[in-house]
Amino acid sequence: MDAACPKCGTQRDRESCPRCGLVFEKFDPTVLEEGVPDALKALWLRVEEAWDDRARHALFVEQALAQGCAGYAAFRYRLRGEDPMAKEQLERLVRRFDEILAASAPPRGRSVSRRTFVLLLVASAVVMGAMLFIMTYAR
Numbered sequence: 731m732d733a734a735c736p737k738c739g740t741q742r743d744r745e746s747c748p749r750c751g752l753v754f755e756k757f758d759p760t761v762l763e764e765g766v767p768d769a770l771k772a773l774w775l776r777v778e779e780a781w782d783d784r785a786r787h788a789l790f791v792e793q794a795l796a797q798g799c800a801g802y803a804a805f806r807y808r809l810r811g812e813d814p815m816a817k818e819q820l821e822r823l824v825r826r827f828d829e830i831l832a833a834s835a836p837p838r839g840r841s842v843s844r845r846t847f848v849l850l851l852v853a854s855a856v857v858m859g860a861m862l863f864i865m866t867y868a869r
Contacts (some may be wrong), residue, residue: 736762739808739820759805766802770794774806787819791826800827 735742736759740749747754763771770793777786794803803823810816842850 734808734811736805736809739804762802762805766799767797770797770799770802781815787815788822791819791823794823795826795830 734740735747735750735752735754736757737752738747738750740747742754745754746752770790773786773790773793777783777790780786791803794800800823804820807816807820807823
C-alpha cells in the first residue's frame, strides 16, 4: 500500500482515504493522465531520472502550470508520500498556483469610506420613512 492518498496526499491506513473518501481499490491512476501532453509526461520521467535536480523540478512545475496540468503534477508528487523533495515541490506548485491566481484576479474596487456608508444608511432610512408615511396617510 502506498504511503499517501494519490488524490489528496493524506496518509493511507485503510481501504479508503479518511480525508477525501477515495476508495483505493477502485482508483485507476491512468485517469489522471488523460489529456496530459506527452511532452509533460516525458518531462516527469526526466525529473525521476535526476530526482535531486531542483532545476528539473522547477521546469516540470512551470510547464505543468502553463499547460493546465497542475493536478497531474500534484498527483505525481503525492505518490511519493513523505519524500522531502516531493513535499518541497508540492509547496512550490501550490505557491506558484496561488501567484498565478492572484495575478489574474480582477483589481479590487475602491472601498466605501465609513462616512459614505453612514450617509447612505441615513438616506435609506429617510426614504423608507417617507414611503411608510405616504402609504399610511395617502389613503
